[in-house]
Amino acid sequence: MGAALPYIWGILKCNTKPNIVSWITWTLLTGIATSAEIAAHEYIAAIFTGSAMIETLGVVILGLKHGYVKYTNFDIVCQVGAIIGIILWQIFNSPTVGVVASVAIDLVGALPTIRHSWLKPNEETWQTYALSGFGGILALAALTNFNPINSSYAVYIVLVNVLLASLILIRTKTYRTG
Helix, strand or coil: CCCCHHHHHHHHCCCCCCEHHHHHHHHHHHHHHHHHHHHCCCHHHHHHHHHHHHHHHHHHHHHHHHCECCCCHHHHHHHHHHHHHHHHHHHHCCHHHHHHHHHHHHHHHHHHHHHHHHHCHHHCCHHHHHHHHHHHHHHHHHCCCCCHHHHHHHHHHHHHHHHHHHHHHHHHHHHHHC
């Protein structure tokens, strides 16, 4: 917990402008993933996703005033894809399918922020993504056994956040020199 604090601070200083599509999707998904993990009695994993839900909700609330609230066609396609994924997940009503689906939906939801990080890296906060990736590593380290329900979301979190932090750092450097 706490990975979103640099991001929230950046929003308050008007340096960071979240793409609200991603953050709404992440809030919904982490809430649903937390519920699925609790249903599967995977409480350690649920602490990780529940904390992420609280943090992403904070970014959504601030982002409604200070972020990108206008939806582009790309944002609409990603949001609709995420919503369809959530509906399909509920139809299957399985914790395993739920967690795996949340990873896929999360990735679709991340696409607007990946695009934003590429186009306007100075409006993103790489530290939040680095801390989130580290949080995923800690969540994996806390597990006593590994199975698709308790580890797939944390592995995904590590990978997507390393991608985002690296993309922002590399593009910021290129943006300044290019």
